[in-house]
Amino acid sequence: MALRLAATPALRTTARLMMRQQPMGLVKIHSSVSQSNAVATHKPDRLHGSYHWDIERAASLALVPIITSQLAFGASPITDTLLGVVLPLHLHIGFDACITDYFNPRNGVIVNKVMTGALWAATTGVLVGCYQFNTNDIGITEFISKLWV
Numbered sequence: 001m002a003l004r005l006a007a008t009p010a011l012r013t014t015a016r017l018m019m020r021q022q023p024m025g026l027v028k029i030h031s032s033v034s035q036s037n038a039v040a041t042h043k044p045d046r047l048h049g050s051y052h053w054d055i056e057r058a059a060s061l062a063l064v065p066i067i068t069s070q071l072a073f074g075a076s077p078i079t080d081t082l083l084g085v086v087l088p089l090h091l092h093i094g095f096d097a098c099i100t101d102y103f104n105p106r107n108g109v110i111v112n113k114v115m116t117g118a119l120w121a122a123t124t125g126v127l128v129g130c131y132q133f134n135t136n137d138i139g140i141t142e143f144i145s146k147l148w149v
Helices: 009-020 046-073 077-102 109-136 140-148
Strands: none
Touching: 046 077, 046 140, 077 109, 077 140, 109 140
C-alpha cells in the first residue's frame, strides 16, 4: 500500500498548472503597453556572459601564482606590475557584478549609470595609483612584505 500522491486530483491539477506557467521574464504584465511605447533593448549576445566569466576566472586564478611568487621570492618589478593590473581588474569585475545585481538598469537607469561611472573612475584611479606606487615608491609587493613583518 504505497501512498500515491500523484493520484490525488488536487496535486495533479497543481502540477499541470506549474508545468504550464511561463517564466516571469516572459509574462506580459501590462497589456496596455503597445510596441510603440515599449523601451528598445539591445539584442543579447549569448557569448558575452561566457567571455565575462572566462576573464573573471582567469583574473582570480592569476592572483594565486602572483601572490605566491611574491611570498616565495620577495619583491620584484614583474610581480608589482602584474599585481597592479590583475588585482584592480579582479576588483572591478566583482564590483560590476554587485552593481548589476543591486542597481539594475531596469529599476533605476540613472542610479545604474552613476554607479557604473563611479566604478570606472575608481578603477582608473586605482590603476594610476598602483602605477605611481610601483614607479615612484617601494612597490606593492615590498609594501605587503613590510606590513607582514
